[in-house]
Amino acid sequence: MFAHYGGALSQGLVGEDFEVRELLLAPGERFKTARTLHKIYDCAQEFHLERSSLMVALGGGVIGDMTGFAAATWLRGIDFIQVPTSLLAMVDAAIGGKTAINHAQGKNLIGAFHQPRLVWIDPQVLSTLPGREFRSAMAEVIKYGVIWDEELFCLLEQSPRLDQLRYIPPDLLQEILRRCAQAKAAIVMQDEKEKGLRALLNFGHTIGHGIETATHYQVNHGEAVGIGMVLASQIALHLQLWSEDCHQRLLNLIAKAKLPLTIPATADRGEIVQALMSDKKVEGGKLRFVLPRAIGEADIFDTVSLDLVKQILTIGYTKN
Amino acid sequence: MFAHYGGALSQGLVGEDFEVRELLLAPGERFKTARTLHKIYDCAQEFHLERSSLMVALGGGVIGDMTGFAAATWLRGIDFIQVPTSLLAMVDAAIGGKTAINHAQGKNLIGAFHQPRLVWIDPQVLSTLPGREFRSAMAEVIKYGVIWDEELFCLLEQSPRLDQLRYIPPDLLQEILRRCAQAKAAIVMQDEKEKGLRALLNFGHTIGHGIETATHYQVNHGEAVGIGMVLASQIALHLQLWSEDCHQRLLNLIAKAKLPLTIPATADRGEIVQALMSDKKVEGGKLRFVLPRAIGEADIFDTVSLDLVKQILTIGYTKN
Numbered sequence: 001m002f003a004h005y006g007g008a009l010s011q012g013l014v015g016e017d018f019e020v021r022e023l024l025l026a027p028g029e030r031f032k033t034a035r036t037l038h039k040i041y042d043c044a045q046e047f048h049l050e051r052s053s054l055m056v057a058l059g060g061g062v063i064g065d066m067t068g069f070a071a072a073t074w075l076r077g078i079d080f081i082q083v084p085t086s087l088l089a090m091v092d093a094a095i096g097g098k099t100a101i102n103h104a105q106g107k108n109l110i111g112a113f114h115q116p117r118l119v120w121i122d123p124q125v126l127s128t129l130p131g132r133e134f135r136s137a138m139a140e141v142i143k144y145g146v147i148w149d150e151e152l153f154c155l156l157e158q159s160p161r162l163d164q165l166r167y168i169p170p171d172l173l174q175e176i177l178r179r180c181a182q183a184k185a186a187i188v189m190q191d192e193k194e195k196g197l198r199a200l201l202n203f204g205h206t207i208g209h210g211i212e213t214a215t216h217y218q219v220n221h222g223e224a225v226g227i228g229m230v231l232a233s234q235i236a237l238h239l240q241l242w243s244e245d246c247h248q249r250l251l252n253l254i255a256k257a258k259l260p261l262t263i264p265a266t267a268d269r270g271e272i273v274q275a276l277m278s279d280k281k282v283e284g285g286k287l288r289f290v291l292p293r294a295i296g297e298a299d300i301f302d303t304v305s306l307d308l309v310k311q312i313l314t315i316g317y318t319k320n
Numbered sequence: 321m322f323a324h325y326g327g328a329l330s331q332g333l334v335g336e337d338f339e340v341r342e343l344l345l346a347p348g349e350r351f352k353t354a355r356t357l358h359k360i361y362d363c364a365q366e367f368h369l370e371r372s373s374l375m376v377a378l379g380g381g382v383i384g385d386m387t388g389f390a391a392a393t394w395l396r397g398i399d400f401i402q403v404p405t406s407l408l409a410m411v412d413a414a415i416g417g418k419t420a421i422n423h424a425q426g427k428n429l430i431g432a433f434h435q436p437r438l439v440w441i442d443p444q445v446l447s448t449l450p451g452r453e454f455r456s457a458m459a460e461v462i463k464y465g466v467i468w469d470e471e472l473f474c475l476l477e478q479s480p481r482l483d484q485l486r487y488i489p490p491d492l493l494q495e496i497l498r499r500c501a502q503a504k505a506a507i508v509m510q511d512e513k514e515k516g517l518r519a520l521l522n523f524g525h526t527i528g529h530g531i532e533t534a535t536h537y538q539v540n541h542g543e544a545v546g547i548g549m550v551l552a553s554q555i556a557l558h559l560q561l562w563s564e565d566c567h568q569r570l571l572n573l574i575a576k577a578k579l580p581l582t583i584p585a586t587a588d589r590g591e592i593v594q595a596l597m598s599d600k601k602v603e604g605g606k607l608r609f610v611l612p613r614a615i616g617e618a619d620i621f622d623t624v625s626l627d628l629v630k631q632i633l634t635i636g637y638t639k640n
Binding site for chain 1: 364365392395418419420430431432514597598
């Protein structure tokens with residue numbers, strides 16, 4: 001990312017009389033650790049960052065989450081700006097002020113709420129985005145269609161393909177980015193600290209996080225969310241919350257984005273259950289799930305039993 | 321601390337139907353590190369702390385700061401309670417929501433603002449407080465007299481001794497605790513995030529932190545603040561902000577608490593200056609100082625030159 005856009009960003013800032021220092025971090029979920037965080041702290045110290053200084057996160061969600069958490073905690077909080085370069089970060093991670101690093105035992109266990117001063121989204125940077133990254137981001141886009149924005153869902157259904165950027169007309173791409181950002185911002189503005197409504201955004205994420213952990217991130221975030229949405233949809237079906245027709249429409253969209261629909265056979269189901277149990281969405285020992293009621297409408301349920309989840313997890317496996 | 325009061329606290333909580341787990345941490349500034357913080361995180365994970373869980377910090381300022389920061393960042397923030405067991409923590413660290421750990425290059429560089437749900441102050445626990453700890457806390461008590469509460473300053477002047485708990489009448493002790501807590505709360509409520517007024521609380525701390533760093537915490541926090549107040553008072557004298565009489569009254573109180581008035585000869589002045597330069601109170605390269613105008617009144621000055629500070633630092637040294 002830095003190779004492509006770092007120079008232009010730095011030059012632009014220098015042109016505006018900012019004093020700019022750069023730190024390159026390895027991307028990828030497995031680097032979202034305390035170790036990398038402390039690299040940022042060490043540089044913040046070396047660069048003599050002050051309370052009036054600003055961190056700029058140029059990159060995907062991992063870079064944004066870590067930079068945001070470093071900014072949230074350096075000198076007890078300095079400003080930062082998100083410049084997301086992946087579709088996933090543009091529609092999700094960069095908006096809403098959730099920052100975090102992973103703990104050895106689970107994702108995002110250490111973090112803070114810290115709003116960026118600005119989120120700068122430039123669709124042009126997506127041209128260098130690898131295909132797999134693009135597809136996995138579509139899972140989050142589809143998510144907004146299910147939980148919040150029926151019109152977005154229908155737009156996606158009308159698009160001939162969803163698996164590659166070059167098949168998405170620029171107008172549609174812009175409309176997708178706009179609608180996702182609006183949905184996320186609307187939800188976060190009503191519930192910044194995730195006391196209620198914001199939890200809707202976790203649709204597909206509860207099991208998804210477990211799949212990421214259990215596959216040691218071989219299944220990436222978006223892919224895991226896609227599988228998680230399929231399984232949540234199956235739970236909703238089982239609980240007669242929504243129709244077989246809705247379930248099929250969701251499966252079709254996920255398949256159109258060429259995202260996996262099932263958990264790889266190599267993933268240990270016990271590990272997924274273990275990760276679920278230690279997930280921060282567990283309150284009072286009960287499993288909390290976001291389940292759909294209709295296209296564009298979802299709710300939070302605190303009553304999903306572990307037995308049902310285990311049963312659905314079995315269905316969700318790739319057959320060997 | 322835990323040996324004295326941990327059992328009673330745990331039993332009390334269990335009696336109120338809390339499920340209690342305990343983690344003992346080594347006290348002392350040198351343990352206020354990322355390493356100890358991660359011990360807390362590991363236990364939070366092992367104990368399956370949830371968003372509705374609560375951390376209780378039983379101990380001095382270091383324990384409170386670290387526990388508070390762990391609570392601020394575990395699952396992006398859970399509740400915590402301060403049960404300060406040192407005079408220093410009671411009058412200062414436990415109130416106001418500043419939490420932090422140290423960076424190898426400076427104190428409190430990594431932290432968050434996170435208000436405790438409750439600060440539980442029980443003067444009885446001070447009976448086990450070592451004498452040196454009691455004396456160094458008096459530096460912060462004297463500070464409130466200088467920056468905020470003239471009546472407190474006069475009360476301290478009237479007390480026959482300030483160097484040992486047993487010479488302070490219980491009524492006076494209670495009045496001191498009350499006035500310090502009130503002063504701190506009043507200041508923090510007006511300026512939680514230290515945009516202005518709250519910086520008053522840093523009276524004596526700017527050079528003080530440098531002394532702590534340069535002596536590798538051989539001079540403890542309160543002692544360093546005492547010396548820092550003497551030096552800040554000398555700067556104020558030099559700038560004709562306050563009178564020789566006020567300066568003398570401040571020196572007398574610090575001496576009455578049997579606190580050091582000068583920097584130990586073994587401390588490297590260059591290291592103190594270095595620590596000052598990397599301190600978060602440096603804005604735009606200029607040194608920021610809280611200087612007294614009268615007993616009970618202080619102001620924040622952004623214009624103190626490094627040369628003057630170096631000159632005053634020389635005066636502040638113990639003669640060999």
